[in-house]
Amino acid sequence: MSTFGTHFRVHTYGESHCLSVGCIVDGVPPGMELTEADIQPQMTRRRPGQSAITTPRNEKDRVEIQSGTEFGVTLGSPIALRVMNENQRKQDYGNKTMDLYPRPSHADWTYLEKYGVKASSGGGRSSARETIGRVAAGAIAEKYLRLAHGVEIVAFTTSVGNEFLFPPTPSHPTASTNPDFLKLLDVIDRETVDKHIPVRCPDAAATKRMEDLIAEYRDRHDSIGGVVTCVIRNCPSGLGEPCFDKLEAMLAHAMLSIPATKGFEIGSGFGGCQVPGSVHNDPFIKATDSAAGRPRLTTKTNNSGGIQGGISNGAPIYFNVAFKPPATIGQAQTTVTYDEEEGVLEAKGRHDPCVVPRAVPIVEAMAALVIIDSLMAQQARQTARSLLPPLKATIPAEKTVVGNSKLQEEMTNGS
């Protein structure tokens, strides 16, 4: 199924060459102002060819709201969104040679294994156009999160090939222990990110190195991968389900569902495996920015990435997503046809040698979809609880007693 989310549910549709692509967004809170103007900016950030051209391409990928709003206000009913395809294939055009080969590391072969039929050309459902519906839905989610909770979601490029914004070092095998990284997470915004077009790495020197590296691969008719980092600030605490639907599990699910992704790290990630527990643990401190609805405690460090036990703690949530080098390259590739005949497949034309910069708004969109779904689950629970008669204290009554005395953590954590 092409659905995501339980309370705020997105259902996407569309292939590369059909009439239109789009989605139904269900569960949008009623009474929110919403027009196409709220959705289009992220659509435009997702568009290809943003670096090479100076003329506005805004007329492309225009989203149109079909339902669910009236006079610019959400009704609470499903919001259908549609973007026309321009490359519709109108008729059966005969059998081009390009269709003889399943393209290496594309989805041609696996789609055929799965369905027994496949779209005759282009990526079909695996086309990057499938992400249009996600970005549109994510923009709606983002608007709610911003209005209701001041949530800020910002993604940016942190590596391309072997060029890193924060390269791992022996003392910082993970950026999560690097104060510069944490400082950046606190302040980075989309405006700054977009000043570093085309790479979207918010550091002039790093972005130049990455841009040069991409150009190098482009000139070799090759491609290269990279990493997108994303931060979610002002996320309410208490989001995520304890067991299978931990918040990081939902984020991982969402991110690995983006085409071309190969990895996900929350907080300290893989590098964190090399950090001792004594350094990795995030001690609690009293929160100073105690705005309404913010938790009283926060953590001094944030190797957890804002999530503990699968549940958000109110600190910034951040994660990395690895994108592989694009599979479409200009070089000749020796491979076999659908009929098992060896041959050489060569692609012509302009290709995107690195998808990372364009992936930035897609990562933001998927993050927004995860957060809003978890938020609405938690709001249901909190509201349900708030209507119950008050309980006797369930936290020890003497909880205010000792301050600095050494206490002992019991070892019956279960196992």
Next chain:
Amino acid sequence: MSTFGTHFRVHTYGESHCLSVGCIVDGVPPGMELTEADIQPQMTRRRPGQSAITTPRNEKDRVEIQSGTEFGVTLGSPIALRVMNENQRKQDYGNKTMDLYPRPSHADWTYLEKYGVKASSGGGRSSARETIGRVAAGAIAEKYLRLAHGVEIVAFTTSVGNEFLFPPTPSHPTASTNPDFLKLLDVIDRETVDKHIPVRCPDAAATKRMEDLIAEYRDRHDSIGGVVTCVIRNCPSGLGEPCFDKLEAMLAHAMLSIPATKGFEIGSGFGGCQVPGSVHNDPFIKATDSAAGRPRLTTKTNNSGGIQGGISNGAPIYFNVAFKPPATIGQAQTTVTYDEEEGVLEAKGRHDPCVVPRAVPIVEAMAALVIIDSLMAQQARQTARSLLPPLKATIPAEKTVVGNSKLQEEMTNGS
């Protein structure tokens, strides 16, 4: 909700100190022989303290089937599984000081933020005992996958701290391009893994280095993380849904739902971002081991990790899971109480300085749950399709024509 899966659905329950822990496994195919003896071995591999003791601890964590089988055969109805808790807290024992502090990097604080109440001690629902239900359910899934498709799932430790079985190198930033790694994936089995107890890294020298490193952290009252690698062999092709529920997305979801995980990589993973597309692409070759039900084509290399476009291609699926250093350490930690008073929390007793070895069967269990759920979705689709009248060819008829001529890949992939 504590449920996982759509067609093969697991619902777990249980905290650290309640009467029992367990699960309901729903959607188990009827007509399969199944007794507790099929489930217990993985339960036992998950048990703590396996390295330090020689006396068998098999009597612990005995699983008992409540329903869903008769005369050792599955009925198709829900199978309830139960394991008794031994550390039940029978009554309110007053307010121990240990309850004053939310433990750093544990779930104490976030559970309280989420629920407004929390279990009075131990990890409650975040306890590692929660994974008992997963391992039990996974064992049932594994049995089916093995019987019906010959699927083999084997996990093992590949790093502890900065000790790696396959350390990244400039020429192999990812193990996916390393022939030794791929060779190991083809042959590794659980017997071999368990010969390398306690670390479960299937290489004598590496496992020794890791064991020493763990001992070092244990002696310092500290802890350390590591990586578990898992391979799934003989997985049918065509599993995974194209859009949000790509097979790697489901695996990422499953793995990040295991306590203490911080990262997930499929195939080439993060290291794959540094590999050019011309190397990273997996060309197709004719499959030689064309057993019944196996695809006609396979890939020459396997940077994809057995999944392309979110759908399994029949090649080995492999992935890495990062586990952080355990949060419970013997050192004193300066932190604050629930009441925002700074103090020092110190744990006593024996702790597990590294969870990675015990995580091995949990990773295997979650992998089995993902594969069986995707498999049943695909079986429904394939069966539905097989009952339709035959179609005219949807792949070009001339597909057998050219062999070695250079062809052109069209660039209308959509974007």
Next chain:
Amino acid sequence: MSTFGTHFRVHTYGESHCLSVGCIVDGVPPGMELTEADIQPQMTRRRPGQSAITTPRNEKDRVEIQSGTEFGVTLGSPIALRVMNENQRKQDYGNKTMDLYPRPSHADWTYLEKYGVKASSGGGRSSARETIGRVAAGAIAEKYLRLAHGVEIVAFTTSVGNEFLFPPTPSHPTASTNPDFLKLLDVIDRETVDKHIPVRCPDAAATKRMEDLIAEYRDRHDSIGGVVTCVIRNCPSGLGEPCFDKLEAMLAHAMLSIPATKGFEIGSGFGGCQVPGSVHNDPFIKATDSAAGRPRLTTKTNNSGGIQGGISNGAPIYFNVAFKPPATIGQAQTTVTYDEEEGVLEAKGRHDPCVVPRAVPIVEAMAALVIIDSLMAQQARQTARSLLPPLKATIPAEKTVVGNSKLQEEMTNGS
């Protein structure tokens, strides 16, 4: 959420005055021929005003496939369907008096209670236009069911007001014991039903009485309800889940989700409460029409309505759906405004005095959606089972022994 189904999932959208209405149909088996021509006929049967006019209105409610097919064949990806609205309200037109009152027995008041906002006029999401997406999706489901299993679904009117096709009698408190009724179920087809336009009761005399009755209510500016009966022939056995998702429970859910419905009966229904068990029980007999895939046994009578223990037995499934009198009537009604002021609300114009005839294709569509979803669940289970090694007999080995000897049914049915 506006979704229905797990394996074959429909997601509808659209209000009375938005840009378009439609749906996404997900999980459609790949490789089926499908064009708009397969969908339009039921859309047209659903259209209003079919009786009063002779000119074809086919140009209205044209459905357009957006995605999921290529060259007239389903790809297995989501199929988006769209029908334009013609009464879009382009701008805020000021506050008409008609908006002062929540219309009695309409959804105006409850929508406002639910959402805090409501569409400014018309039925909004509660409009009958919402059923367009259902009928379109149902047509796709029906095509598959017919092609793959020869399933036939036919609905027709059996009562209007107190005019009945099979009035309850002391000897037949339920039509399920009436041989004439069962005979009709075996042969009725849509062509015959549509010969009895406008009422769609397949009996000349009864349809005339009903038509006259409707005319009578129309002339009084009043409205009247009625009952639609639906039969599903050639439904495979084994569909339905034993516990909560019994096949009749899914049918009841589907039917009560149609606007204006007030009741559902499967098989003998409410009248069956008056029939003794000795008459009501359906004894088994050997099936004579043992086509491939049909069960070996069938039942002599069919008070069960083709479903036993929540699971289809291969006999015709039939059920009744009660439709209330339409809430929009031409008479003045004393009621209150949103502001609690008493007043008189009067509707002008032409109204539909009885929705039953137009409900016929909607009932068929929802029936098709239930059957295909259950079918795909069962196909997944059967395929999964078929791949297991054979079992020892689970039915007693001596099962072929006795013929006519009296046996005893054990009383340990559990309770």
Next chain:
Amino acid sequence: MSTFGTHFRVHTYGESHCLSVGCIVDGVPPGMELTEADIQPQMTRRRPGQSAITTPRNEKDRVEIQSGTEFGVTLGSPIALRVMNENQRKQDYGNKTMDLYPRPSHADWTYLEKYGVKASSGGGRSSARETIGRVAAGAIAEKYLRLAHGVEIVAFTTSVGNEFLFPPTPSHPTASTNPDFLKLLDVIDRETVDKHIPVRCPDAAATKRMEDLIAEYRDRHDSIGGVVTCVIRNCPSGLGEPCFDKLEAMLAHAMLSIPATKGFEIGSGFGGCQVPGSVHNDPFIKATDSAAGRPRLTTKTNNSGGIQGGISNGAPIYFNVAFKPPATIGQAQTTVTYDEEEGVLEAKGRHDPCVVPRAVPIVEAMAALVIIDSLMAQQARQTARSLLPPLKATIPAEKTVVGNSKLQEEMTNGS
């Protein structure tokens, strides 16, 4: 799957002869006092043999909480509930003749068609013992609904065979127009119902007639059906989803999932088809009992049954459920064996000649499960909306203008 509900989810397990039956209840609001004593009473009301015996049978079907509470307070984690089976079949006892026949109108045959295997005796998963988990879960839901919203759910018998508490008459084809019926709905409570044991029809004369009728069928070794009516008072307004998951659709689903049910009616039901719209419409009036959280308007009549457009309006919700005559009867039945051999099947022992009285707590339980699930969905929506910035009025500003002037209802309801 054996799950019910999205936000408050019940997963049941258990057959007639396995070790135990029970369920996991997930999504229970945290912080509610809960012990077995809250659950047992409805379990006991469900027990068989309540009329014929005077000795307390309370020791049977004792429910035991496995998890999810501590010190008598819910933690928000899954609550597992277990009841031991007493008729466990310990070993393969050979092939009794009773297993040769699929019992008429039981689930024996359809289970075999569905699963290819079946429990060797008793009803297996179709046993009435499956409802134990429902009743236990429903008791938890009811406690929350009562504490948080004062919801009262009361079911009672309204017909047995052709004996009715409110027989249909020409002037009242549906009880919904009968003031006596509506008055009863306002006051009936469980205490009163249980005073009319064994039939549970809250009218001395009617219950006597029904009891006699049941006795008559019992003496003939036959069985008879009947109707249970259920009322839900103080249900919050705004519950139910507009399209597929209308509140009445969820109730119909829930009720038809109870074994032996054949029909469902909400509000006026089938009889309502005979009532003109001018009588059937429920005009609005100002609510007088405007307690906090209650809607400002209510309806003068209640043919809608408390639900309009699929959404609760705050008025009493009431519905009928038809139960067929039990399939197990003492008479000899001519039928065929699994091997298609005709023969005579005869049951011995004591049977329940009418399940209606015992169904009362099951109906209440399922009603509670529907209401709490809808309530939590609505609470999520309302809370989400409440956090948005205020909107300009979406209801016309002049809404306070006219009182008694005749207004016109626009005819653009869409169709």
